Amino acid sequence: MANLQKSISSPQELLRDKAWARWTALVLLASAMFFAYIFVDVLSPLQEYLQSTKGWDPSAYGRFAGSETFLNVFVFFLIFAGIILDKMGVRFTAILAGAVMVAGGFINYYALTDSFMESGLKNFMDDFVNLPDTWWNITPFYDGMPASAKLSAIGFMIFGCGCEMSGITVSRGIVKWFEGKEMALAMGIEMAVARLGVAVVFLGSPAIATFRDNISVSRPIALSVLLLLIGLIGFIVYSFMDKKLENEMGSNGEVKDDPFKISDLKYIFSSKVFWIVALLCVLYYSAIFPFQKYANNMLQCNLGISAEAAGRVFFVFPLGAAAITPLLGNFLDRKGKGATMLIWGAILMIICHLTFAFVLPATRSAVIAYSAIVLLGISFSLVPASLWPSVPKLVDNRLLGSAYAVIFWIQNIGLYAFPMIIGAVLAATNPGVENAMDYNYTVPMLVFASLGGLALILGIILKALDAKKHYGLELPNIPSEKSLEAEVESAEG
Numbered sequence: 001m002a003n004l005q006k007s008i009s010s011p012q013e014l015l016r017d018k019a020w021a022r023w024t025a026l027v028l029l030a031s032a033m034f035f036a037y038i039f040v041d042v043l044s045p046l047q048e049y050l051q052s053t054k055g056w057d058p059s060a061y062g063r064f065a066g067s068e069t070f071l072n073v074f075v076f077f078l079i080f081a082g083i084i085l086d087k088m089g090v091r092f093t094a095i096l097a098g099a100v101m102v103a104g105g106f107i108n109y110y111a112l113t114d115s116f117m118e119s120g121l122k123n124f125m126d127d128f129v130n131l132p133d134t135w136w137n138i139t140p141f142y143d144g145m146p147a148s149a150k151l152s153a154i155g156f157m158i159f160g161c162g163c164e165m166s167g168i169t170v171s172r173g174i175v176k177w178f179e180g181k182e183m184a185l186a187m188g189i190e191m192a193v194a195r196l197g198v199a200v201v202f203l204g205s206p207a208i209a210t211f212r213d214n215i216s217v218s219r220p221i222a223l224s225v226l227l228l229l230i231g232l233i234g235f236i237v238y239s240f241m242d243k244k245l246e247n248e249m250g251s252n253g254e255v256k257d258d259p260f261k262i263s264d265l266k267y268i269f270s271s272k273v274f275w276i277v278a279l280l281c282v283l284y285y286s287a288i289f290p291f292q293k294y295a296n297n298m299l300q301c302n303l304g305i306s307a308e309a310a311g312r313v314f315f316v317f318p319l320g321a322a323a324i325t326p327l328l329g330n331f332l333d334r335k336g337k338g339a340t341m342l343i344w345g346a347i348l349m350i351i352c353h354l355t356f357a358f359v360l361p362a363t364r365s366a367v368i369a370y371s372a373i374v375l376l377g378i379s380f381s382l383v384p385a386s387l388w389p390s391v392p393k394l395v396d397n398r399l400l401g402s403a404y405a406v407i408f409w410i411q412n413i414g415l416y417a418f419p420m421i422i423g424a425v426l427a428a429t430n431p432g433v434e435n436a437m438d439y440n441y442t443v444p445m446l447v448f449a450s451l452g453g454l455a456l457i458l459g460i461i462l463k464a465l466d467a468k469k470h471y472g473l474e475l476p477n478i479p480s481e482k483s484l485e486a487e488v489e490s491a492e493g
């Protein structure tokens with residue numbers, strides 16, 4: 001009805017009705033996410049160099065890697081980000097998120113420079129930012145952690161607030177420009193572009209860090225802070241388009257989701273199917289994003305190759321996911337099978353992590369490494385392409401915005417904990433190992449495979465529940481002409 005009224009009161013062509021304009025908006029939004037995902041993993045292929053040049057052992061690296069989500073999880077920043085987005089709109093939140101990413105990125109860069117090592121701030125971090133290194137210390141800091149890792153963790157946690165805030169803002173921006181048009185395709189493309197960012201990092205970061213045989217971990221991070229700045233400029237340019245569209249639509253024209261209300265949480269938390277999806281999400285993603293932080297070093301240790309060579313092997317993972325995700329999104333739109341896709345995604349992930357745990361160390365075969373990584377790329381297309389579009393089928397439309405914010409928050413708990421858990425497990429199962437090329441990754445990979453096992457069980461439960469309660473997870477998003485005809489016939493008859 002609201003849409004009908006809108007089209008009656010504003011029959012003129014809006015900016016978003018022009019294909020060039022909405023695709024330009026997507027380019028600006030997706031580029032910012034591309035640069036953000038580059039920053040997220042820019043240090044992932046450099047674990048060996050962080051250890052040899054900055055003294056980061058697996059525990060320090062794990063604490064740093066997990067810090068990205070610390071404020072989102074423990075200070076509920078992700079929930080506040082949802083509220084800010086609701087209250088202030090896409091333009092303001094996008095620019096704020098972009099600026100927060102640049103600020104966090106710059107701190108992270110500074111922590112890895114020689115100037116920091118010679119500064120009073122380093123001494124301060126050494127002397128005062130310390131917490132006992134005990135099992136119950138789950139903060140990003142511990143006594144004896146290198147000062148560069150501590151300040152990097154502070155920068156990364158600030159960046160993480162901006163990154164997740166950008167994630168929800170970009171989704172809202174895409175809805176604003178593509179609602180009633182190619183929305184699923186636009187979201188699939190945005191996710192694919194983000195994966196390309198990760199692919200670029202695994203090729204580019206080691207090459208830039210070792211440029212002219214002069215190893216510098218701060219060089220690739222400096223470049224990626226520059227890219228974050230370009231992303232921020234993209235958000236600013238986007239805001240002019242957004243303003244123009246909003247002026248055309250009138251002051252009430254903005255496509256708004258229902259505002260996040262704390263009281264809505266009781267409906268969400270009391271839904272059994274919501275918990276299954278949220279747990280499946282946290283388990284699955286905890287075996288993907290934290291795995292990315294260790295994948296390069298795991299390949300180096302198992303294949304006896306350099307960081308650059310390992311980056312070239314791992315590169316096919318995000319690249320494959322980038323290529324396949326939009327195709328699977330399109331398949332889901334037209335054919336359905338969402339729950340089945342989740343199950344197959346989990347099965348493929350278990351096979352891959354078990355291969356990394358047992359087959360790769362025994363064979364040291366590059367062919368096996370490539371095959372497992374390609375399969376993992378397919379898995380990482382199956383699950384995101386089916387998981388995110390399935391949420392609207394399970395949760396009341398009125399609660400959708402809140403549901404996504406809460407799923408992201410629960411997911412962030414896993415993304416926080418698992419880099420640290422894996423770092424601790426790696427250190428505990430490799431006592432006395434000093435060279436970052438000599439780690440045995442069997443137990444950490446088994447941890448990741450177990451997460452896949454639990455995700456698989458939840459996928460099976462979800463499919464069974466769908467068969468019983470008819471949520472429509474296995475049905476296409478776009479009804480076929482045949483089913484539309486049948487619907488019309490049954491309405492007429």
Ligand SMILES: C[C@H](NC(=O)[C@@H](N)CCCCN)C(=O)O
Nearest residue numbers: 040163164167191289384408411
């Ligand atoms: C769309 C989805 N994004 C997420 O799950 C984010 N909450 C996590 C982003 C991790 C980097 N900060 C995805 O990328 O599949």
